[in-house]
Amino acid sequence: MQPIINEWQLDTKLNRALQNQHRADFALWLAVLSPAVNEMAAFFTPEPAQHQPQHDLYQQLSVRPNRDFAWQENDTRLMRNHSEAVLISLAQLKLEYALNPAPWVRQNNPKKIDGDVYANLDSHTRRHLNGILPSKTPVDETGLFEILQQLHEPEQVN
Template sequence: MVINEWQLHGKLNRALQSSQRADFAMYLAWLTPAVDESAEFCTPEASIEHEEQNLRLRFAVQPARPFAQTESDIELMQQHSVALQDGGLAQLKLTTYLKPPPLSQYDDKSRLADELWQSLSLHSRRRMQQSIPAKPDVNPAGLYEVLQQLHGMNAA
């Protein structure tokens, strides 16, 4: 899996210089779309939480509900069932819009449904598993040895 340009070993640059549009597009598509993982950028921590609290108070918006099922959701599901029995599908839709049901049964990232896991991109799967490939160490002395070997081969 390719995250940064250094993992392509200069192939992206060579494809650009030799006007190989198909290869350049392919290598570019392999790179991760997450800007914060790029080697060139360091995103600062933003203080969005304070602004979000002010907006919630200003517009009287309820805080976001957790995605996982809680104890109070059993009563909520009973209300949805009563709404379906009494008013039909239209009443159930209205009730779910006003009081949305939980999206997941568990509050655990590792317990995703198979359908959801299969629809994730490779980069999203890697982020969920928290596996980041190691960057190879650069040895300037090793480069000097390689240049000496190449110079010795040309002299022979």
């Protein structure tokens, strides 16, 4: 089936479906149109201005982006501040931790998976994690043609 690219190829089917309030037909004819309408457009929208101000949502809301999960160079001072906050009160520690969260791991290794999780993975996922992908067998196009011929042959009655 050749995709319909232009609306004029539909003739008046789209308009008739809209006028007669046949919503299903209108949705069908609209779906038949190619999604690459912008490639076939006769008119183009103007290009946006080159110098538009950058809107940084973090800066507007005065929010810092989340820190990395791994240990960083200034975390020794951070942990010392947390230990001093414990001596003051539990509320002070909670406030300190909310403002400056502590690191979760010593080194950030996104490929590291817990042993229990790895044991529950299926063999397909384990192969992909280890980088052992099965080799692809060469495709024989004539085999597909033979299968299609067998499907369309009338059944022989013995």
